[in-house]
Amino acid sequence: GDSVTQMEGPVTLSEEAFLTINCTYTATGYPSLFWYVQYPGEGLQLLLKATKADDKGSNKGFEATYRKETTSFHLEKGSVQVSDSAVYFCALSAYYNSGNTPLVFGKGTRLSVIA
Amino acid sequence: DSGVTQTPKHLITATGQRVTLRCSPRSGDLSVYWYQQSLDQGLQFLIHYYNGEERAKGNILERFSAQQFPDLHSELNLSSLELGDSALYFCASSRTGGADTQYFGPGTRLTVL
Numbered sequence: 648g649d650s651v652t653q654m655e656g657p658v659t660l661s662e663e664a665f666l667t668i669n670c671t672y673t674a675t676g677y678p679s680l681f682w683y684v685q686y687p688g689e690g691l692q693l694l695l696k697a698t699k700a701d702d703k704g705s706n707k708g709f710e711a712t713y714r715k716e717t718t719s720f721h722l723e724k725g726s727v728q729v730s731d732s733a734v735y736f737c738a739l740s741a742y743y744n745s746g747n748t749p750l751v752f753g754k755g756t757r758l759s760v761i762a
Numbered sequence: 763d764s765g766v767t768q769t770p771k772h773l774i775t776a777t778g779q780r781v782t783l784r785c786s787p788r789s790g791d792l793s794v795y796w797y798q799q800s801l802d803q804g805l806q807f808l809i810h811y812y813n814g815e816e817r818a819k820g821n822i823l824e825r826f827s828a829q830q831f832p833d834l835h836s837e838l839n840l841s842s843l844e845l846g847d848s849a850l851y852f853c854a855s856s857r858t859g860g861a862d863t864q865y866f867g868p869g870t871r872l873t874v875l
Contacts, residue, residue, distance in 0.1 A: 683866075690764065690852055690866035691805075736805065749795055749818055750864060752805040 649674040653737045653753035660727055660760050668722040668735055668756045670711075676741035680704075680713050680720040681750065683736040691736065694722075727760045734758070765789065766855050766867035774873045780841040783870045787834055787855030793817075794836040795856075795864060796828055800849040811836055812859050843874045 654669040672678060679698040683691040695704030700715035709724045720737060737753040765788035775781055787794050796808040798821075807820035811830035822828075825843075830836045840847060850869045856862035 690766075690868045691854075692764070692866070693863050696863065749807040749810050749820060750797075751807070754804045 649676070649678070649739060649741050649748060649751045651737050651739055651751055651753040653735075653756055655754070656734075656757040658756060658758045660758070662729055662760055662762050663726045664760075666722070666724040666727045666731075666758070668737075668758070670720045670722065670737035670753060672718050672720065672737075672739050674739055674741040676748070678739040678741040680711070681738040681740070682709070682711055682720070682722050683738060683752075685734045685736065685755070687733070694735070727758070729760045729762050732758055732760050764865040764867065766853060766865050768851075768853050768867035768870050770870060771868065772871050772873070774875065775843060776875055777843055777845060779843050779874075780839065781843065781872065783838040783840070783851050783853075783872075785836045785838070785853030785855075785867060787836070787853075788865055791855035791857055791865070792834065793856045793859045793862070793864075794830055794834070795854040796822075796836070796838050797852040797854065798849045799852060799869070803849075805852075808838070810859070817859065840872070845874050848872055848874045 650673045681696045682694040684694045695706045697704040697713035703712045711722045734755045736755045738750045767786045792813045794811045808822040810818040828838045852869045854864040854866045856864045
């Protein structure tokens with residue numbers, strides 16, 4: 648079945664450091680790819696998405712490029728802030744003849760940014 | 763604020779009991795999804811309703827059931843509760859379905875003692 652694998656955390660960075668969270672996927676359909684963020688005590692929020700190969704999603708300084716050749720959708724940010732501390736989830740929804748599947752999530756990566 | 767509301771925020775109950783979790787989707791959204799988040803299983807899809815009809819089932823136990831009402835709100839019923847059912851239950855809604863962005867509610871934290 649479809650699956651998402653993302654790097655295990657926790658990841659601890661100093662403020663203004665560069666962030667990369669790796670995400671790879673397996674899907675036999677045509678997946679759309681997502682990054683969701685969960686701040687402490689809150690629900691998930693969509694951070695960015697990409698619906699086809701080579702698309703780049705971006706939001707709030709975060710970006711990720713849909714790489715079909717490496718089945719990857721790595722999340723990057725050039726300079727993290729303390730307020731970016733959260734859990735980040737990579738997810739996919741794949742299209743088949745019967746329609747799109749519900750979201751399949753990775754296990755999440757906890758990011759802590761220290762001042 | 764995503765526009766998706768869930769009640770109650772917290773629920774503490776005993777094994778063997780039955781509870782109902784409620785979700786109101788964003789205005790105009792026809793799809794409602796339920797997810798369970800636990801430390802060991804991560805985020806797992808339970809069930810999807812679209813405009814009152816069940817569209818897809820995931821890892822939902824037979825003790826769990828759901829429905830979506832004509833006003834599009836949804837309820838998730840959990841019965842014969844076990845300790846292992848303790849988790850965060852999220853509802854999400856989207857305009858139609860498919861690859862539409864899903865908007866998540868704040869969740870209901872269920873604790874089974």
